[in-house]
Amino acid sequence: MMDDGGRERADNDSSKKIRDVARAKELAGKRAAEFVEDGMTVGLGTGSTAYWVIQSLASRVSQGLRLRGLPTSEQTAQLARKVGIPLVTFADVHSLDLDIDGADEMDDHLQLIKGGGGALMREKLVAVAARKFIVVVDSSKRVSVLGKFPLPVEVVPFAWQTTARRVEHCGCRPHLREQDGTPFVTDNGNYVLDCFCGDIADPMGLHQQLKLLPGVVETGLFVNMATEAVVSDGIKVEVLLPQ
Numbered sequence: 001m002m003d004d005g006g007r008e009r010a011d012n013d014s015s016k017k018i019r020d021v022a023r024a025k026e027l028a029g030k031r032a033a034e035f036v037e038d039g040m041t042v043g044l045g046t047g048s049t050a051y052w053v054i055q056s057l058a059s060r061v062s063q064g065l066r067l068r069g070l071p072t073s074e075q076t077a078q079l080a081r082k083v084g085i086p087l088v089t090f091a092d093v094h095s096l097d098l099d100i101d102g103a104d105e106m107d108d109h110l111q112l113i114k115g116g117g118g119a120l121m122r123e124k125l126v127a128v129a130a131r132k133f134i135v136v137v138d139s140s141k142r143v144s145v146l147g148k149f150p151l152p153v154e155v156v157p158f159a160w161q162t163t164a165r166r167v168e169h170c171g172c173r174p175h176l177r178e179q180d181g182t183p184f185v186t187d188n189g190n191y192v193l194d195c196f197c198g199d200i201a202d203p204m205g206l207h208q209q210l211k212l213l214p215g216v217v218e219t220g221l222f223v224n225m226a227t228e229a230v231v232s233d234g235i236k237v238e239v240l241l242p243q
Helices: 004-033 048-062 076-083 120-128 160-168 203-211
Strands: 040-044 067-071 100-101 133-138 151-155 174-175 189-194 216-219 228-232 238-239
Touching: 004 133, 004 228, 004 238, 040 048, 040 238, 048 076, 048 100, 048 133, 048 174, 067 076, 120 151, 120 189, 120 216, 151 160, 160 174, 160 189, 160 216, 203 216
Parallel strands: 040 067, 040 100, 100 133, 133 228
Antiparallel strands: 151 189, 151 216, 174 189, 228 238
16 A cells, blocks of 8 residues: 555656656657748647647747648647638648648657547648658657557448447457547547557558448558657657658
8 A cells, every 4th residue: 555655756756757748749849840941831730749839830930930831620720820820721732841740659660640639530631741741749659569549540420330340340449439428529520439459560451451441531540651750758859760
């Protein structure tokens, strides 16, 4: 049984870890923003690390940087407008110079699991439209094999239960994501199944298998898409290429 002193030490260790991760996200986000050059059209990611990219870009915009941003979610669009970043849509542009976004997991080959925030479909559409896709993460997101983080799979609401059973036949345990006791709804009006798949030895194979299922809109597996990664442990920042 843990005494008061032990609980206090555990609480202090937990608080320090949270501070370290927060600092790592800030450092990585600010470094990734340095890749943006004047006149670029840039995909603006979603999540706590992408937040720092947007804040850093907003500061540069206020100092004269010319930039157009294409947001990957309504949440990101609201933040970008608030901090003064001009926005465009795919009605305005056909391709992007650069996309910067976070990830929930990243292996040494820069294969990713994304979608913890529920924006996987728009994040993928923006990423594939970009000439360069930079993933920005804190070091806790690095793994040797994808799969510890549940894989988000976006599905249409109609007959989602049947779709979930099909997903289960692919070797994953799907759970409908909920928010405040009701199904979580994406910006596209869809549901998300958080799928526990174990070690994902073949990310591309699993992605293709799931995408063939009726009812599946998109998966959170981003395979062979990231061109480089910016990673921080809260002290140093590294820029990595796929191995």
